[in-house]
Amino acid sequence: MKENWSIKEIREKMKKGYSEEEWEAFKKDKRKGVEQLVARENKKKQEKQKLIDMNVDMSVFEARYRGDGYKSIAGVDEVGRGPLAGPVVASAVILNPDVTILGLQDSKKLSARKLDELFEEIQEHAIAISVGVMSASEIDELNIYQATKQAMQKAVEGLNVQADLLLVDAMQLPVPTKQVSLIKGDARSVSIAAASIVAKVTRDRMMTKLADKYPYYGFNRHVGYGTKEHLAALDEHGVTEVHRKSFAPVRERLGML
Structure with a gap:
């Protein structure tokens, strides 16, 4: 040496x-x-x-169920239940058990830069990834709970590799695949955390595109949540087609409350 x-x-x-x-x-x-x-x-x-x-x-559940013989374990999560505008987006992700992606956790705890880095790692190494989207009008038609469930179902059904087990963040889905519902699953399972990150980055990018179409609302900054900036823009510029008209702050500005 x-x-x-x-x-x-x-x-x-x-x-x-x-x-x-x-x-x-x-x-x-x-x-x-x-x-x-x-x-x-x-x-x-x-x-x-x-x-x-x-x-x-955060790999305890995956290890347990792989030990039981399950091979294709998909994590399922959503983002965007609370905003006043934009879609609710869900994702299903089957991670590769032979590739460790360090840093997977609840997407709400990650910076934008780290989210993008992990998103790219997931895209590169995951066995299968799918996204399900429900628009603001569909949310108004169904209600946010049912729309969220349908977005998750779309994500699961869109996987190009069939999952034999679903780890789902706090939801039971109307699909035949065996599933395990985990409260705060994005903080307990790497698969659900990966789905949370994919859904978050996908939705944030969609909201950034909407900011180009509707430049007065700041969608690229608050991604549709009811911030002071967003509420002020609603007061000044009115309600758009991407706003959820069944949500109270929007209904109020439409004179429906």
Whole structure:
């Protein structure tokens, strides 16, 4: 092993990879610059270990049911029940058990950048992905609960690999496939978390496109939720075709309350 590494060389090693023997040598180096690099690398190792531990904790259901003989386990989740505008979007995802995607968790806890990164990883490595969408008018026709259920059903039925077990976030679906409903499933199952991320990114991108069509409402910022900005825009510019006219704040502005 080489001795007398320069700090620049050690920095490059930490970027590209190093052996255990080299790591032990770096830790013994008393130069301040190296100590700072080692401290930074230790922090990265600790953060990665937390993600590994979280992945293990959130893979318990998948491991249990694979042990029971289920091979194609789909996580199912939705986003967009609460907004005043835009669709409700559901996703079904069958993860590859041979590929670990670190960082999968409840999409609401992730930054936009991390959501995009995980979305791309899921797209690359998942065995199957499907999305189901129900529009604002369909939500008004059915009610949000039934529309959400139908979006989830669409997502399951759209998978190009048939699932033999569904892990569903707090819902029972009218499909013949065996299913397990998990309260707060996006925080308990990597498969449901992956579905949550796919649904969230898909819906956010749809709302960004709607912001181009309806520039006065700020859909790209609040994605349809009833923020002060959104309510003020409703007061000034009125209700659009993508607003949920069965939701109280919209009904109020239509003079229906």
